[in-house]
Amino acid sequence: MRARIEDVAEKAGVSMKTVSRVFNHEPNVREKTRLRVERAAQALNYRPNPSARSLAGNRSYLVSLVYDDPFAGSAYIMEIIVGMLQACESMRYSAMLRPLEFSSADHVASVENSIAQYRPDGLILVPPFADDAKLLHRLDELGARYATISAKSKDARVGTSLDERKAAGEVVDHLAALGHRRIAHVAGPAPHGGRVWRLSGYRDGLRRAGIAYDDSLVVDGGFSFEAGIAGAKQLLDLDDPPTAIFAANDDSACGVMHEAFERGLRIPQDLSVVGFDDTPTSRQVWPSLTTVRQPCREMGRIAAEQLLASIRDAGAGSLVRVPYELMVRQSTGPAPARTKRR
Amino acid sequence: MRARIEDVAEKAGVSMKTVSRVFNHEPNVREKTRLRVERAAQALNYRPNPSARSLAGNRSYLVSLVYDDPFAGSAYIMEIIVGMLQACESMRYSAMLRPLEFSSADHVASVENSIAQYRPDGLILVPPFADDAKLLHRLDELGARYATISAKSKDARVGTSLDERKAAGEVVDHLAALGHRRIAHVAGPAPHGGRVWRLSGYRDGLRRAGIAYDDSLVVDGGFSFEAGIAGAKQLLDLDDPPTAIFAANDDSACGVMHEAFERGLRIPQDLSVVGFDDTPTSRQVWPSLTTVRQPCREMGRIAAEQLLASIRDAGAGSLVRVPYELMVRQSTGPAPARTKRR
DNA sequence: TTGTAGGCGTTATCAT
DNA sequence: ATGATAACGCCTACAA
Numbered sequence: 001m002r003a004r005i006e007d008v009a010e011k012a013g014v015s016m017k018t019v020s021r022v023f024n025h026e027p028n029v030r031e032k033t034r035l036r037v038e039r040a041a042q043a044l045n046y047r048p049n050p051s052a053r054s055l056a057g058n059r060s061y062l063v064s065l066v067y068d069d070p071f072a073g074s075a076y077i078m079e080i081i082v083g084m085l086q087a088c089e090s091m092r093y094s095a096m097l098r099p100l101e102f103s104s105a106d107h108v109a110s111v112e113n114s115i116a117q118y119r120p121d122g123l124i125l126v127p128p129f130a131d132d133a134k135l136l137h138r139l140d141e142l143g144a145r146y147a148t149i150s151a152k153s154k155d156a157r158v159g160t161s162l163d164e165r166k167a168a169g170e171v172v173d174h175l176a177a178l179g180h181r182r183i184a185h186v187a188g189p190a191p192h193g194g195r196v197w198r199l200s201g202y203r204d205g206l207r208r209a210g211i212a213y214d215d216s217l218v219v220d221g222g223f224s225f226e227a228g229i230a231g232a233k234q235l236l237d238l239d240d241p242p243t244a245i246f247a248a249n250d251d252s253a254c255g256v257m258h259e260a261f262e263r264g265l266r267i268p269q270d271l272s273v274v275g276f277d278d279t280p281t282s283r284q285v286w287p288s289l290t291t292v293r294q295p296c297r298e299m300g301r302i303a304a305e306q307l308l309a310s311i312r313d314a315g316a317g318s319l320v321r322v323p324y325e326l327m328v329r330q331s332t333g334p335a336p337a338r339t340k341r342r
Numbered sequence: 343m344r345a346r347i348e349d350v351a352e353k354a355g356v357s358m359k360t361v362s363r364v365f366n367h368e369p370n371v372r373e374k375t376r377l378r379v380e381r382a383a384q385a386l387n388y389r390p391n392p393s394a395r396s397l398a399g400n401r402s403y404l405v406s407l408v409y410d411d412p413f414a415g416s417a418y419i420m421e422i423i424v425g426m427l428q429a430c431e432s433m434r435y436s437a438m439l440r441p442l443e444f445s446s447a448d449h450v451a452s453v454e455n456s457i458a459q460y461r462p463d464g465l466i467l468v469p470p471f472a473d474d475a476k477l478l479h480r481l482d483e484l485g486a487r488y489a490t491i492s493a494k495s496k497d498a499r500v501g502t503s504l505d506e507r508k509a510a511g512e513v514v515d516h517l518a519a520l521g522h523r524r525i526a527h528v529a530g531p532a533p534h535g536g537r538v539w540r541l542s543g544y545r546d547g548l549r550r551a552g553i554a555y556d557d558s559l560v561v562d563g564g565f566s567f568e569a570g571i572a573g574a575k576q577l578l579d580l581d582d583p584p585t586a587i588f589a590a591n592d593d594s595a596c597g598v599m600h601e602a603f604e605r606g607l608r609i610p611q612d613l614s615v616v617g618f619d620d621t622p623t624s625r626q627v628w629p630s631l632t633t634v635r636q637p638c639r640e641m642g643r644i645a646a647e648q649l650l651a652s653i654r655d656a657g658a659g660s661l662v663r664v665p666y667e668l669m670v671r672q673s674t675g676p677a678p679a680r681t682k683r684r
Numbered sequence: 685t686t687g688t689a690g691g692c693g694t695t696a697t698c699a700t
Numbered sequence: 701a702t703g704a705t706a707a708c709g710c711c712t713a714c715a716a
Contacts, residue, residue, distance in 0.1 A: 015703040051396035052693035254626035284596035286603045394709035
């Protein structure tokens with residue numbers, strides 16, 4: 001049957017513990033012994049049994065990614081997963097996906113429950129979980145290790161952060177530089193920190209451009225295509241509609257574009273549109289979408305790396321600021337000469 | 343510390359084995375005893391230790407999804423993952439993602455290696471892995487349980503299948519019904535079965551419409567946006583360009599649309615475009631893309647369910663045929679009156 | 685219907 | 701630098 005550590009030990013003429021030392025890169029093994037063990041293991045095609053390892057070592061070698069269920073299929077999550085897998089792979093850890101419902105009665109309990117059941121050695125949290133102070137506090141209480149992927153840095157100690165507010169500000173700078181004065185914003189969903197930061201950045205940008213904040217140009221949206229359509233309808237129905245719309249994310253921006261086209265508007269000649277996230281779709285639509293790139297794959301990888309470091313020894317692992325990038329594509333252009341009237 | 347099965351047994355005044363019976367839904371437990379055990383477990387917040395369970399039971403309660411690394415972030419995979427997670431969740435199994443390189447020197451070895459290392463109780467394979475007879479044969483040899491998600495049914499015993507050939511035929515039927523005679527195809531990448539079936543279906547459709555097969559209207563493409571652009575360039579440069587292009591998948595179709603727009607063509611007035619897969623993007627582009635819906639989420643769920651059934655008892659589990667659906671949207675319309683000349 | 689004993693394959697502890 | 705032995709928490713096999 002399958003080779004066990006005992007078989008390897010016998011074949012190499014050493015004790016089980018020595019084989020264990022070799023496989024776990026522990027010190028105190030003579031080079032020569034190490035080689036003998038490695039050769040024996042190779043010959044027997046030995047692989048440590050993960051369950052036994054976990055049971056005896058009291059670790060699961062498991063990291064779980066906690067994200068909001070409704071966004072299970074988003075490109076944002078997908079890319080984070082890819083990065084996370086890379087990091088786990090190289091550290092001989094496994095990644096586990098935990099789509100949970102943030103909006104449920106008690107999401108804190110559902111996270112606790114997930115921990116109790118699967119016993120991961122650590123968690124990676126993305127918004128909105130990553131921004132929930134109550135949840136983080138509870139995890140601290142439980143002594144659970146976790147990393148957050150988010151924009152905010154307060155409350156966060158391990159993971160990645162990205163200055164969404166500054167990024168959103170640059171979006172408005174870009175539009176203002178193109179001559180736009182009526183710049184609208186389809187805001188994100190309420191429970192997301194992203195909503196707040198992107199909205200703040202939007203206002204920062206307006207201020208820098210000397211444009212007065214106009215309440216009617218900011219509509220509650222969401223992170224979905226449908227939200228973008230609804231937001232665009234509302235904005236384009238205004239007596240004095242915007243010449244540029246900054247949507248909270250790419251999906252929503254696609255909705256805005258869709259509605260604009262349905263009304264026969266040209267992009268960017270009649271309306272400029274900007275998204276956020278730089279999902280693959282943003283390159284595939286026509287005209288291609290100006291947006292803010294978040295290095296999601298890197299974020300996933302870095303968060304996992306920092307988390308694993310903090311698992312190895314508490315106190316290790318830090319919050320890594322990752323760069324964003326304004327991707328200027330075809331969906332933004334000079335403001336039309338005159339504001340359109342309907 | 344954490345409650346063990348022994349603690350529950352003591353508190354309930356029964357043996358460990360009885361507790362085990364209750365938690366594994368085994369027969370031969372009096373209702374009254376079951377209740378006592380459940381109450382005790384509840385009180386102690388007992389959760390079985392997965393590692394111990396796996397070690398003693400010689401099962402990992404793990405299912406791994408094997409897919410081609412380059413497509414790690416595709417919407418197709420993402421949706422399958424979501425469905426698979428649903429099924430696993432309800433059966434108390436865990437899902438593990440295994441992006442492997444199909445194009446690598448020996449992908450069969452890399453799958454074997456993955457099995458040896460993580461010891462999943464079963465595998466779910468998607469194309470191109472699902473279509474590799476050599477791999478399936480080797481897995482049979484090893485006695486590994488697996489389910490495939492694919493179009494082909496030969497070689498497949500457990501999993502899902504979808505008649506891609508018939509679906510592709512219907513795409514051409516749809517275009518022919520709109521009056522198109524010069525219908526082109528941007529084919530899929532060579533190692534994918536998808537390429538073959540969709541191409542066959544394309545020819546079926548032409549035959550039914552009484553259109554002669556024209557070699558110059560079929561270009562080698564791929565499943566990427568870039569492949570679509572390249573394919574469209576080649577096709578639209580023809581002296582007698584097509585009035586409709588059927589791309590091997592949605593990403594590629596988006597590339598076709600992009601290139602068409604770059605040349606000032608209108609869709610669908612000047613050119614009709616069809617994709618395959620019905621990814622979220624196909625709804626978000628403008629005009630929205632006519633495509634073939636594959637119920638990916640269902641496929642993932644069903645494949646996992648069938649796999650788990652076949653794990654429970656060999657011989658169980660079957661190949662479930664899932665339905666496709668032609669989603670007629672805005673990217674297809676009547677053929678232009680005269681074929682365009684350049 | 686319920687219980688007892690032994691073992692799953694590894695790591696931790698403590699010797700040597 | 702290396703080894704012997706006892707956990708780790710559960711399940712299987714068999715017994716009662």
